[in-house]
Amino acid sequence: MKKALIAVTMGDPAGIGPEITAKALADEATFDYADCIVIGDKKIMEQAIQITKVPLKINTVSKPAEGKYEFGVLNLIDLNNVDMSGFEFGKVSGMCGKAAFEYIARAIELTNTGETDAVATTPINKESLHAGNVPFIGHTEIFAALTNTKDPLTMFETNGLRVFFLTRHVSLRKMLDMIKKERIEDYIVRCLEALKRLGVNDRQMAVAGLNPHCGEHGLFGDEEMKEITPAVEEMQAKGYPVTGPIGADSVFHQAAQGRYNSVLSLYHDQGHIATKTLDFNKTIAITNGMPILRTSVDHGTAFDIAGKGIADAVSMVEAIRLAAKYAPNFKKI
Structure with a gap:
């Protein structure tokens, strides 16, 4: 070949x-x-x-x-x-x-x-x-x-784990202001299209949670209830292969094991820590x-x-x- x-x-x-x-x-x-x-x-x-x-x-x-x-x-x-x-x-x-x-x-x-x-x-x-x-x-x-x-779009890949970033080079305070339903929906569409262009069509994309345990129904934060879950549910209703939010303490491991084809990380270090801990030297950036x-x-x-x-x-x-x-x-x- x-x-x-x-x-x-x-x-x-x-x-x-x-x-x-x-x-x-x-x-x-x-x-x-x-x-x-x-x-x-x-x-x-x-x-x-x-x-x-x-x-x-x-x-x-x-x-x-x-x-x-x-x-x-x-x-x-x-x-x-x-x-x-x-x-x-x-x-x-x-x-x-x-x-x-x-x-x-x-x-x-x-x-x-x-x-x-x-x-x-x-x-x-x-x-x-x-x-x-x-x-x-x-x-x-x-x-x-x-x-x-x-x-x-920036996507990281290491050992089969693919990670997209909803926000990157902004402070954590500003990042919180950017966690909006419309932005998440836009990124889901664009990330799935990017995967399709790379020839990746299997399994679902996962959206990471923001708060501990995805907020526990508002006990630890309400972004999941107000912005993230509604975005995922609306995209599911439109037929997009996406699931979440899934706790950030487990979703990256699950994706690395093959359960998901990619993860939408909500902020810079959330995704960087996951990929670089898995394999620092083999974490590669792909611009989509x-x-x-x-x-x-x-x-x-x-x-x-x-x-x-x-x-x-x-x-x-x-x-x-x-x-x-x-x-x-x-x-x-």
């Missing part, structure tokens, strides 16, 4: 992105999962290969179709956008922020045109993006803008709701260890694996 072709962005040159890219592509498991084309800078990738001591040869190409997809070969589209005289590991740099943005933009372009099947991204640095006058604060915002997507498929490691640039060759590539291997897993069934908007 033909393998999916994944565009891998090198990430911030001053971070661990180049190293985990090199290590991942030197892993036979990655080669078994997918064919990969790296978008980055040849000078940085040569340095990463030397630092990590992996047996890779760089094959520079201008487009994915020119790649030699053989084990031991790192196919690279070289944007040649890093001036080594001004380069330093582990430092915020406008040059590196701008370069990282350009790798992402090219990967999106290649996947939009069908030259690659999906994108797997390595870490970028928000401060470096700002220093490079890139008008976005992170990957999701870049992908949203460059794919004309209004509100991308876009015309293209994107997966990503869920860790940062690790400036403190960049250039030392000790960065763990497990997450990068997993990000490529999931991109390849979903790419054949992914349905474009």
